Amino acid sequence: MQTNMTVIPARGPLSSPPSRSGPSAPATENDVSGTQSENCDRILIVEDDLLIASQMEVALTEAGFTIAGAASTANEALQLAHSQSPTLVVIDIRLAGDRDGIDTALELFRSHGVRCLFASAYSDQEAQRRAAPAAPLGWLQKPYTMASLVAKVRAAVSELRSRTD
């Protein structure tokens, strides 16, 4: 049985809690204590479903991030990116309006140098190929837990820091 082995990599080096974390995990003492250094990291949320967007906001805020804004269309996202200069953008591919999340991510990167973490139901090869020029920070497949969202955002922030340091 040792043939054909694949190691499933553990995701998110910063998803630090030693015990299993669920949706409530970000609310634990452990997590909050780890947020002090993340206050300056500003996250822009681009998601046209308000229920999902609001819970993302809650989860990320509780994890210690600052929310630079929540947009539901490409134009709103570009305006907020311009006015708020977020550290990174968490973006859905399917958006209200006529431009999708990949288009938006490409322009965000081109015009503002901001990189995106995709949180979407779409993650097929065609989507990844199109998004490649925007240097995506990662892919989160819907449905995801808020814990994995937080873990992904932490990993992305860490990657951005290691670049700039």
Next chain:
Amino acid sequence: MSEARLTEQTRALEQLTHTETALYAFTDRLFHAESDHEMYEAGLDAILSILRCDRASILLFDDRNAMRFVAWRALSEQYRKAVDGHSPWKAEDRSADPIWVADIEKATDLPEELKAVVRAERIAALAFIPIFLGGKIAGKFMAYYDAPRVFTDREIGAGTTIAMQLGFGLGRLRAEETTRRMAAIVETSDDAIISKNLEGVIQTWNRGAANIFGYTADEVVGKPVTLLMPPERYDEEPGILARLRRGERIDHYETVRRRKDGTLLDISLTVSPIRDNAGRIIAASKIGRDITEQKRAEAALRDSERRLKDLLAAIPAAIYTTDASGTITYYNEAAVEFAGKPPIIGSDKWSVAWKLYWPDGTPLPHEQSPMALALKEDRPIRGKELIAERPDGTRIPFLPFPTPLHDANGKLVGAINMLVDVSERKQAETQQRVLMRELNHRVKNNMQMLQSLLFTATRQTQSLDARKVLEDISNRITAMGAAQQVLYGADRANTFSATEFIDAVCHAAQQSFPPNVRIVREMVSGQLDNDHAMPLALILNELLTNAVKYGCNGGGESQIRVGLTNGEGFELYVEDDGPGFDFQSVKDRSSGLKLVQLLARQLGGHLEVSRNPASRCTIRFK
């Protein structure tokens, strides 16, 4: 005049009279003879009487040019056997002189062997007289004498006359025999065989002519041949007669003639001049074959071909045919529309398309097209989707159906190809993909909304137990989301890859596990049924969660091994290096294990738990 001389003259006169009388009787018998045997008997009588010999024989060359006895008088069998085949002349000789041997003992030019045979038969003198037939030597007659003899001029002259008469007589019988045979052939022929003179008057009429035209010989012999022509064809006859007079033969001339009942028939005529012995054209023979049936069959075949072409033209799919070498021999209008240009018959090969490509856009040379393959391997080719490009650059996805064609003997004579445009099907497939994508998005987005609702609910409760329950549900929804993603991405409609599935569910579960937990996916193979997807995703999620809970409590890296084998049924296992748990004592307390048992039942399987050598949970299902 002395008396002796007078007596001699009288005797000579008597002999001459006897000879003339006998020759006359001989001629008369020859004239009336109706068989070779009667001829021979008359000949032998004449020889014995006129040449005054004691014995006589007639011999003729047989088919192999050997001289054989055909009739004889008073010759021993022994003698006939001994001299059989002997001849002083060859069969093809055109001239030969009679040989008169007055005394065998004095003859110097006869071989000794022959002399001995003749002597043994007690023959003292003999004569060999050649018989001619049609200018060539055909045989001889022999006159034998018991005593040496001096042959008179009268006897020598009479011998030649007998031979000549015998030749004429035999020639007449043979000519009559040939004529009888020819007449029998003509009479029994199914073809109409007619002779006419140069004025176009019918002279002979066989049974075939009677059957074909409906007239008896009596009704038409002596009548002009135009009787058989429909009025609009009268003007053919002067031309035919003119060509005959020039000695030309008319071969297989297809025309129309009229029967006695007025109906018309298609006929193939061969008309040849008949010449007399001097080579003058005196008449014409006509051989007519009724080709009405043949013409009808040809017309039926043409009709059938036209119907087939009409049918092919009416089919709204591009159709063309080639010969065995692949050269295009036919195409319909739809093929022109398909290709964007008309193919060149007799020049274009294998495909009517301007350019061909594989579905991935790689160019496909015509000589490697499915049609070329069908001809090369003499088998129909199916299921090869291709793209054709028109000269204007438009491209059409299509399915070809090349099928070899064979003659009645099974020999490959060409192929037919039908090209089915699948653009619409392709569009429908694209639309279906868009719909599927939309649906997939909706399902997953709804699951994400559920996650959000659960997250809200978790934040609102203070109960740790309630949080734990909500947390478990959230993880289960993530596992279901992973299963949904694999189902959506599957190539096939009803099954999905077990490998992709296990990897996806493990990835999803991993997201909520501590980083020191490693999931190792071992052997996984086969395709799973769509109905298996959700129950199996939830089962795997529970077993992984259990493994983390009971098997990964120690410090350092913990490993969980997962595999799915497919033998008589499926076997999914999750194994860890922890101490394991006592199934009986835990099963009623753990809501996760209750869920696993329930879902295993849904799959038609069951859960087994073992602790040695490693802690392992196994689900077996069909």
